Amino acid sequence: xxxxxxxxxxxxxxxxxxxxxxxxxxxxxxxxxxxxxxxxxxxxxxxxxxxxxxxxxxxxxxxxxxxxxxxxxxxxxxxxxxxx
Numbered sequence: 681x682x683x684x685x686x687x688x689x690x691x692x693x694x695x696x697x698x699x700x701x702x703x704x705x706x707x708x709x710x711x712x713x714x715x716x717x718x719x720x721x722x723x724x725x726x727x728x729x730x731x732x733x734x735x736x737x738x739x740x741x742x743x744x745x746x747x748x749x750x751x752x753x754x755x756x757x758x759x760x761x762x763x764x
Contacts, residue, residue, distance in 0.1 A: 723730035
C-alpha cells in the first residue's frame with residue numbers, strides 16, 4: 681500500500697526567469713553591438729580586406745543581390761535605383 685500524501689503541501693511558486701530576461705534584452709543587444717563595432721573598427725585600422733570600406737561594399741553588394749532576387753507579391757522582381 682502506498683503512503684497517503686497530505687492534501688495540502690506547501691509549494692513555493694517557481695520564479696519566471698523569462699520575465700527578467702525580456703527586461704535585459706536591450707542591454708544585451710547594445711553590448712553585442714558595441715563589441716562587434718569595436719572589433720570591426722580595430723580590424724579596419726589594419727586596412728586591407730578588413731577595412732570598413734571593404735566590409736560596407738561587401739554588405740551593399742550582398743543586399744543588392746538579395747533584393748534583386750526577391751519577388752514582390754505581384755511576382756515582379758524588385759527594382760533598385762542606384763544613386764550616383
